[in-house]
Amino acid sequence: MDELIPAWVNGTLTPANKMEVHLAGYRHKAVSTFVLDGENVLIQRRALNKYHTPGLWANTCCTHPMWDEDPVDCAIRRLREELGITGLYPNHRDRVEYRADVGNGMVEHEVVDIYIAYATPGMVITPNPEEVIDVRWVGLYDLAAEVARHPERFTPWLRLYMGEHKDRIFGTLLRR
Secondary structure, eight states: OOOEEEEEETTEEEEEEHHHHHHHTOEEEEEEEEEEETTEEEEEEEOTTOSSSTTOEESSEEEOOOTTOOHHHHHHHHHHHHHOOOSOOOEEEEEEEEEEEEETTEEEEEEEEEEEEEOOTTOOOOOOTTTEEEEEEEEHHHHHHHHHHOGGGBOHHHHHHHHHSHHHHHGGGGOO
16 A cells, blocks of 8 residues: 555655555545435445455545545545546535544544535446445435444444534535
């Protein structure tokens, strides 16, 4: 895993090895995307071979931008690479910073640009089995309730998004 991602090392934003960043708990850039169809959101279950949080449910896709990559381009790239989804145009919703233990001695200390994209009629979803073992559509209310009831089934970042930031991310979609 020689991928270089933008991280703050000794106070300076620099390209850094992704695994080193997580083992040292360095603050780094990330991107999370939610694909919506009405009040339903597409979530994914992470592949069992992932280097952290394998088998847990997460938002539609999440990743780290490459060193010189614009966050929205990263969101578009990862929708394609993880789920085979093309033709969507994510809208920036928020920026969130969090720090979470993700197991195996690793820490995610992320500054996350969060995007929402809207599903198109007939949108094809083709999960990459190296990244994703399952996908499902779930209502936003149901997802928030499920995360609250069974947090152990979800990634730390999805628990944080649904527990602390859902109004900022989804706005009026979660207000009745």
